[in-house]
Amino acid sequence: MTGILNETPDKIKKTANAIKKQRPAYSKILDFYEKIFTAQEKSAAKTEIKPAHLADDIISIKAKENFPLINLSEFSVDINSSRKLFKKICKIINKSENHMSSAAEVLFAANEKKMIAFDDLYAALLNDNDDGAAFENIALKLKTDKDTLAFITYNSIKPSLSMFAESASKYLDKDNPWEKGYCPVCGNTPVISTFESDGQRFLTCSFCWHKWSVTRLFCPFCENKDSKSLHYLFSEDEKEYRIDVCDKCNKYIKNVDTRIIDRFIYPPLEQIATLHLDIMAKNKGFESGVPLEFQV
Numbered sequence: 001m002t003g004i005l006n007e008t009p010d011k012i013k014k015t016a017n018a019i020k021k022q023r024p025a026y027s028k029i030l031d032f033y034e035k036i037f038t039a040q041e042k043s044a045a046k047t048e049i050k051p052a053h054l055a056d057d058i059i060s061i062k063a064k065e066n067f068p069l070i071n072l073s074e075f076s077v078d079i080n081s082s083r084k085l086f087k088k089i090c091k092i093i094n095k096s097e098n099h100m101s102s103a104a105e106v107l108f109a110a111n112e113k114k115m116i117a118f119d120d121l122y123a124a125l126l127n128d129n130d131d132g133a134a135f136e137n138i139a140l141k142l143k144t145d146k147d148t149l150a151f152i153t154y155n156s157i158k159p160s161l162s163m164f165a166e167s168a169s170k171y172l173d174k175d176n177p178w179e180k181g182y183c184p185v186c187g188n189t190p191v192i193s194t195f196e197s198d199g200q201r202f203l204t205c206s207f208c209w210h211k212w213s214v215t216r217l218f219c220p221f222c223e224n225k226d227s228k229s230l231h232y233l234f235s236e237d238e239k240e241y242r243i244d245v246c247d248k249c250n251k252y253i254k255n256v257d258t259r260i261i262d263r264f265i266y267p268p269l270e271q272i273a274t275l276h277l278d279i280m281a282k283n284k285g286f287e288s289g290v291p292l293e294f295q296v
């Protein structure tokens with residue numbers, strides 16, 4: 001949710017169109033996600049969160065122990081804008097007629113009947129201690145599929161999560177780069193890796209979308225730095241993409257070389273438009289390091 005907000009929906013559209021032209025097989029899935037991301041960016045412009053505020057002693061303890069700055073339950077959410085986005089995402093899913101449509105219809109109706117307590121729903125998703133029990137209960141009560149509820153709930157608070165993560169990232173120590181494979185803000189695993197203008201490598205968090213820099217030769221899942229067991233897969237036709245694989249933990253992460261791409265890069269879109277790379281990596285026996293709930 002960064003960049004100039006008013007221009008982002010237009011840039012997403014252009015990027016999605018460019019990818020669809022290059023790889024028509026992605027048309028349907030990109031049509032769907034383009035709508036979700038556009039709705040999120042429009043919602044972000046109207047989202048207000050209470051910025052993160054961290055005491056100095058907490059920051060120094062966390063830095064010393066290599067703990068992320070924020071627990072999930074500490075994220076601030078704009079309930080009002082998220083609730084509206086929830087409704088919008090239900091509509092987008094219904095119109096798209098995909099595997100989530102019937103559950104989205106149930107949730108749309110439940111929302112119309114004011115049966116969803118959004119404070120409780122968001123708190124349940126951001127509860128780091130109960131293994132999802134509270135969230136599961138809500139899904140049961142609403143008589144709907146838990147995975148679809150999680151998809152819509154997470155995507156409806158994504159603008160708040162990114163904005164809060166951005167406010168928290170100001171507390172990170174700029175002089176000591178975070179050479180870890182988990183997000184310095186929220187502790188989740190990265191969803192995608194990028195090479196940027198000066199050849200520097202960045203990882204983007206699968207949960208709060210914070211981006212942090214790391215060394216180039218590094219497995220984010222086991223922190224292996226040994227060049228003998230780190231290599232990459234690529235296709236001659238797509239020099240801008242590669243899959244970084246680690247023989248030590250058998251996991252992979254997709255990497256986009258933004259220096260070769262002459263268009264706007266929107267990481268959530270890149271993640272979706274590179275599913276063929278996931279297939280390539282899995283065929284070679286590697287596992288995705290991205291948690292299941294964030295895989296498309």
Ligand SMILES: [Zn+2]
Pocket residue numbers: 165183184185186187188205206207208209210
């Ligand atoms: Zn994060």
Ligand SMILES: [Zn+2]
Pocket residue numbers: 219220221222223224246247248249250251
């Ligand atoms: Zn590894």
